[in-house]
Amino acid sequence: MRNPTIIWRGESNGYAELIDQTLLPGELRYIEIRTKEDMWDTIKRLAIRGAPAIGVAAAYGMVLGIQEFRGDGAAEFAIHVQNVAAYLGTSRPTAVNLFWALDRLKACQSEIASHSVADQVNALFDSAKLIETEDQEICSELGRIGAELVQEGDLLLTHCNAGALATSGSGTALSVMFHAKESGKQFRVFVDETRPLLQGARLTTWELMEAQIDATLICDSMAAHAMKTQGVSRVFVGADRIAANGDAANKIGTYGVAVAAKAHGVPFYVVAPQSTFDLSLACGDEIPIEERDPKEITEQFGTRTAPQGVQTWSPAFDVTPASFITGIVTEKGIISPVSREEVLRVLDP
Ligand code: MRU
Numbered sequence: 100m101r102n103p104t105i106i107w108r109g110e111s112n113g114y115a116e117l118i119d120q121t122l123l124p125g126e127l128r129y130i131e132i133r134t135k136e137d138m139w140d141t142i143k144r145l146a147i148r149g150a151p152a153i154g155v156a157a158a159y160g161m162v163l164g165i166q167e168f169r170g171d172g173a174a175e176f177a178i179h180v181q182n183v184a185a186y187l188g189t190s191r192p193t194a195v196n197l198f199w200a201l202d203r204l205k206a207c208q209s210e211i212a213s214h215s216v217a218d219q220v221n222a223l224f225d226s227a228k229l230i231e232t233e234d235q236e237i238c239s240e241l242g243r244i245g246a247e248l249v250q251e252g253d254l255l256l257t258h259c260n261a262g263a264l265a266t267s268g269s270g271t272a273l274s275v276m277f278h279a280k281e282s283g284k285q286f287r288v289f290v291d292e293t294r295p296l297l298q299g300a301r302l303t304t305w306e307l308m309e310a311q312i313d314a315t316l317i318c319d320s321m322a323a324h325a326m327k328t329q330g331v332s333r334v335f336v337g338a339d340r341i342a343a344n345g346d347a348a349n350k351i352g353t354y355g356v357a358v359a360a361k362a363h364g365v366p367f368y369v370v371a372p373q374s375t376f377d378l379s380l381a382c383g384d385e386i387p388i389e390e391r392d393p394k395e396i397t398e399q400f401g402t403r404t405a406p407q408g409v410q411t412w413s414p415a416f417d418v419t420p421a422s423f424i425t426g427i428v429t430e431k432g433i434i435s436p437v438s439r440e441e442v443l444r445v446l447d448p
Pocket of ligand 1: 145258265271272298
């Protein structure tokens with residue numbers, strides 16, 4: 100991988116380096132993250148973003164938080180681990196991968212709670228590293244499985260960034276495109292700019308162009324028109340949390356793309372690892388939706404674009420109902436039709 104999204108330096112007493120995605124595409128800069136507070140802030144301000152990458156960042160944030168432990172004995176350590184996880188869990192609410200990673204480390208700790216603190220620290224570090232390496236393998240698998248859906252001559256459309264930058268591997272929806280390209284298929288991709296923070300314009304076009312995939316940037320408001328007039332043949336997007344019935348939360352605007360795709364008979368695919376499913380939620384109405392700072396829609400990258408005092412509403416995600424999704428590509432196979440029964444059958448949790 101040329102520019103890994105996140106790198107851990109050293110052993111359990113080491114630190115993280117990650118690409119500050121807020122600076123892309125202008126500047127590719129790695130920043131050092133040495134405390135749990137820095138990791139929290141990095142996740143909050145979207146310097147690292149995308150559900151699987153947030154999961155890996157949270158796992159390494161736990162390792163950083165654990166390094167601060169100065170207490171005495173395993174009982175105090177267990178409380179410390181719980182506290183670090185609770186703190187990191189307040190950074191962003193929607194991507195379930197964050198909570199999945201925190202829960203996994205908490206479970207690891209409680210399984211070996213009787214061991215020495217030093218052994219527990221090493222085991223938690225190994226667990227965090229495993230989350231990273233598994234994510235890399237899963238991304239490849241998603242790409243391999245999803246690429247079968249891409250047809251020669253396709254015009255694909257994607258929203259937000261579900262690429263390498265959003266994971267520690269090759270991405271989810273974009274991994275499908277990378278694999279299709281590697282297997283020699285010819286296709287083009289329309290990329291929604293993805294307001295308000297422009298993950299599509301800033302990150303997805305950058306990744307696709309680096310991979311020499313034919314990418315065309317469009318404004319979000321052009322997607323329906325593109326489907327009607329330009330022959331968009333398939334949509335691939337990522338997800339931040341998928342309920343047990345297949346309703347899928349993803350970057351705000353995804354639902355609108357799905358509505359337009361259904362109206363034009365364009366197959367709409369979600370590509371996501373099993374760690375993005377939250378089977379404790381019956382349907383998408385139960386998914387917590389992050390609301391972001393109104394400045395993100397009134398002061399576009401530092402330039403005021405709305406009157407002072409204007410009222411705002413800024414949900415960062417929306418939920419696409421399962422009935423609008425043709426299939427969900429997972430590392431366990433493709434869920435289609437999308438229903439609670441199929442989700443459980445394919446994932447076999
Ligand atoms: O707010 P963001 O940039 O973290 O939102 C990211 C998305 O919505 C992605 O599409 C999603 O996390 C899938 S990542 C493979």
